[in-house]
Amino acid sequence: FETGLLAGLNVVITAGPTREAIDPVRYISNHSSGKMGYAIAAAARDAGARVTLISGPVVIPAPERVHCLRVESARDMLDSALAQLGQCDIFIAAAAVADYRPMTAANQKIKKSADSMELTLVKNPDVVATVAAHEQRPFTVGFAAETQDVDIYARDKLVRKNLDMIVANDVSMSDIGFNSDQNAVTVFWAENQQSFAQMSKQALARELVELIAHQYQQTQEQ
Numbered sequence: 419f420e421t422g423l424l425a426g427l428n429v430v431i432t433a434g435p436t437r438e439a440i441d442p443v444r445y446i447s448n449h450s451s452g453k454m455g456y457a458i459a460a461a462a463r464d465a466g467a468r469v470t471l472i473s474g475p476v477v478i479p480a481p482e483r484v485h486c487l488r489v490e491s492a493r494d495m496l497d498s499a500l501a502q503l504g505q506c507d508i509f510i511a512a513a514a515v516a517d518y519r520p521m522t523a524a525n526q527k528i529k530k531s532a533d534s535m536e537l538t539l540v541k542n543p544d545v546v547a548t549v550a551a552h553e554q555r556p557f558t559v560g561f562a563a564e565t566q567d568v569d570i571y572a573r574d575k576l577v578r579k580n581l582d583m584i585v586a587n588d589v590s591m592s593d594i595g596f597n598s599d600q601n602a603v604t605v606f607w608a609e610n611q612q613s614f615a616q617m618s619k620q621a622l623a624r625e626l627v628e629l630i631a632h633q634y635q636q637t638q639e640q
């Protein structure tokens with residue numbers, strides 16, 4: 419791991435879950451801890467990059483010497499990501515963005531009355547796909563958490579979202595992935611793939627940064 423690997427480059431990373439308001443006190447979210455994205459931010463910083471971390475609500479502390487932008491909803495995350503594109507060489511989307519949000523967020527706390535209630539959800543914008551479709555498109559890396567046919571779904575996402583690389587993990591194994599301190603992944607790009615056996619998220623983050631930096635440099639040489 420060379421410390422100057424990403425020297426002079428701006429790296430933007432999304433991490434953590436998003437929160438989609440139902441009313442002023444309630445929301446829809448998920449169990450993402452933010453650990454993988456935060457570890458990548460620290461590794462990219464150690465590789466010499468200027469790092470901006472766009473983070474949903476998490477309990478872990480922001481890495482030192484990383485510019486941290488805190489957001490709540492998927493739409494906040496998208497606005498924040500788009501605002502970075504003038505100065506972004508590499509975009510890494512590690513966030514677990516909520517796929518749907520309540521169509522409307524009530525202005526006041528919803529009162530309990532009927533025995534059942536319906537919540538209409540609408541699809542959130544896809545942050546990484548929007549970034550990858552932008553005219554100021556950075557080198558774009560996504561994640562894919564799958565429970566089956568990991569390679570098929572990951573490759574499909576790579577193409578559909580117009581990504582340069584995708585990092586796939588099998589979340590059907592409970593000791594790795596979401597909320598765990600360990601992870602094992604396979605990275606897919608172009609006609610290639612590389613698997614990383616189970617290790618700490620810190621160690622994996624350094625491996626990923628090295629691989630991403632290498633692929634990024636190849637695109638610059640073309």
Ligand code: C5P
Pocket residue numbers: 432492511512513514515516517542543544545546547559560561562563575
């Ligand atoms: O489609 P899926 O959620 O599985 O895709 C995962 C990848 O897409 C991750 O990189 C995630 O950060 C990104 N994503 C996003 N915005 C969404 C949904 C997913 O950036 N609304």
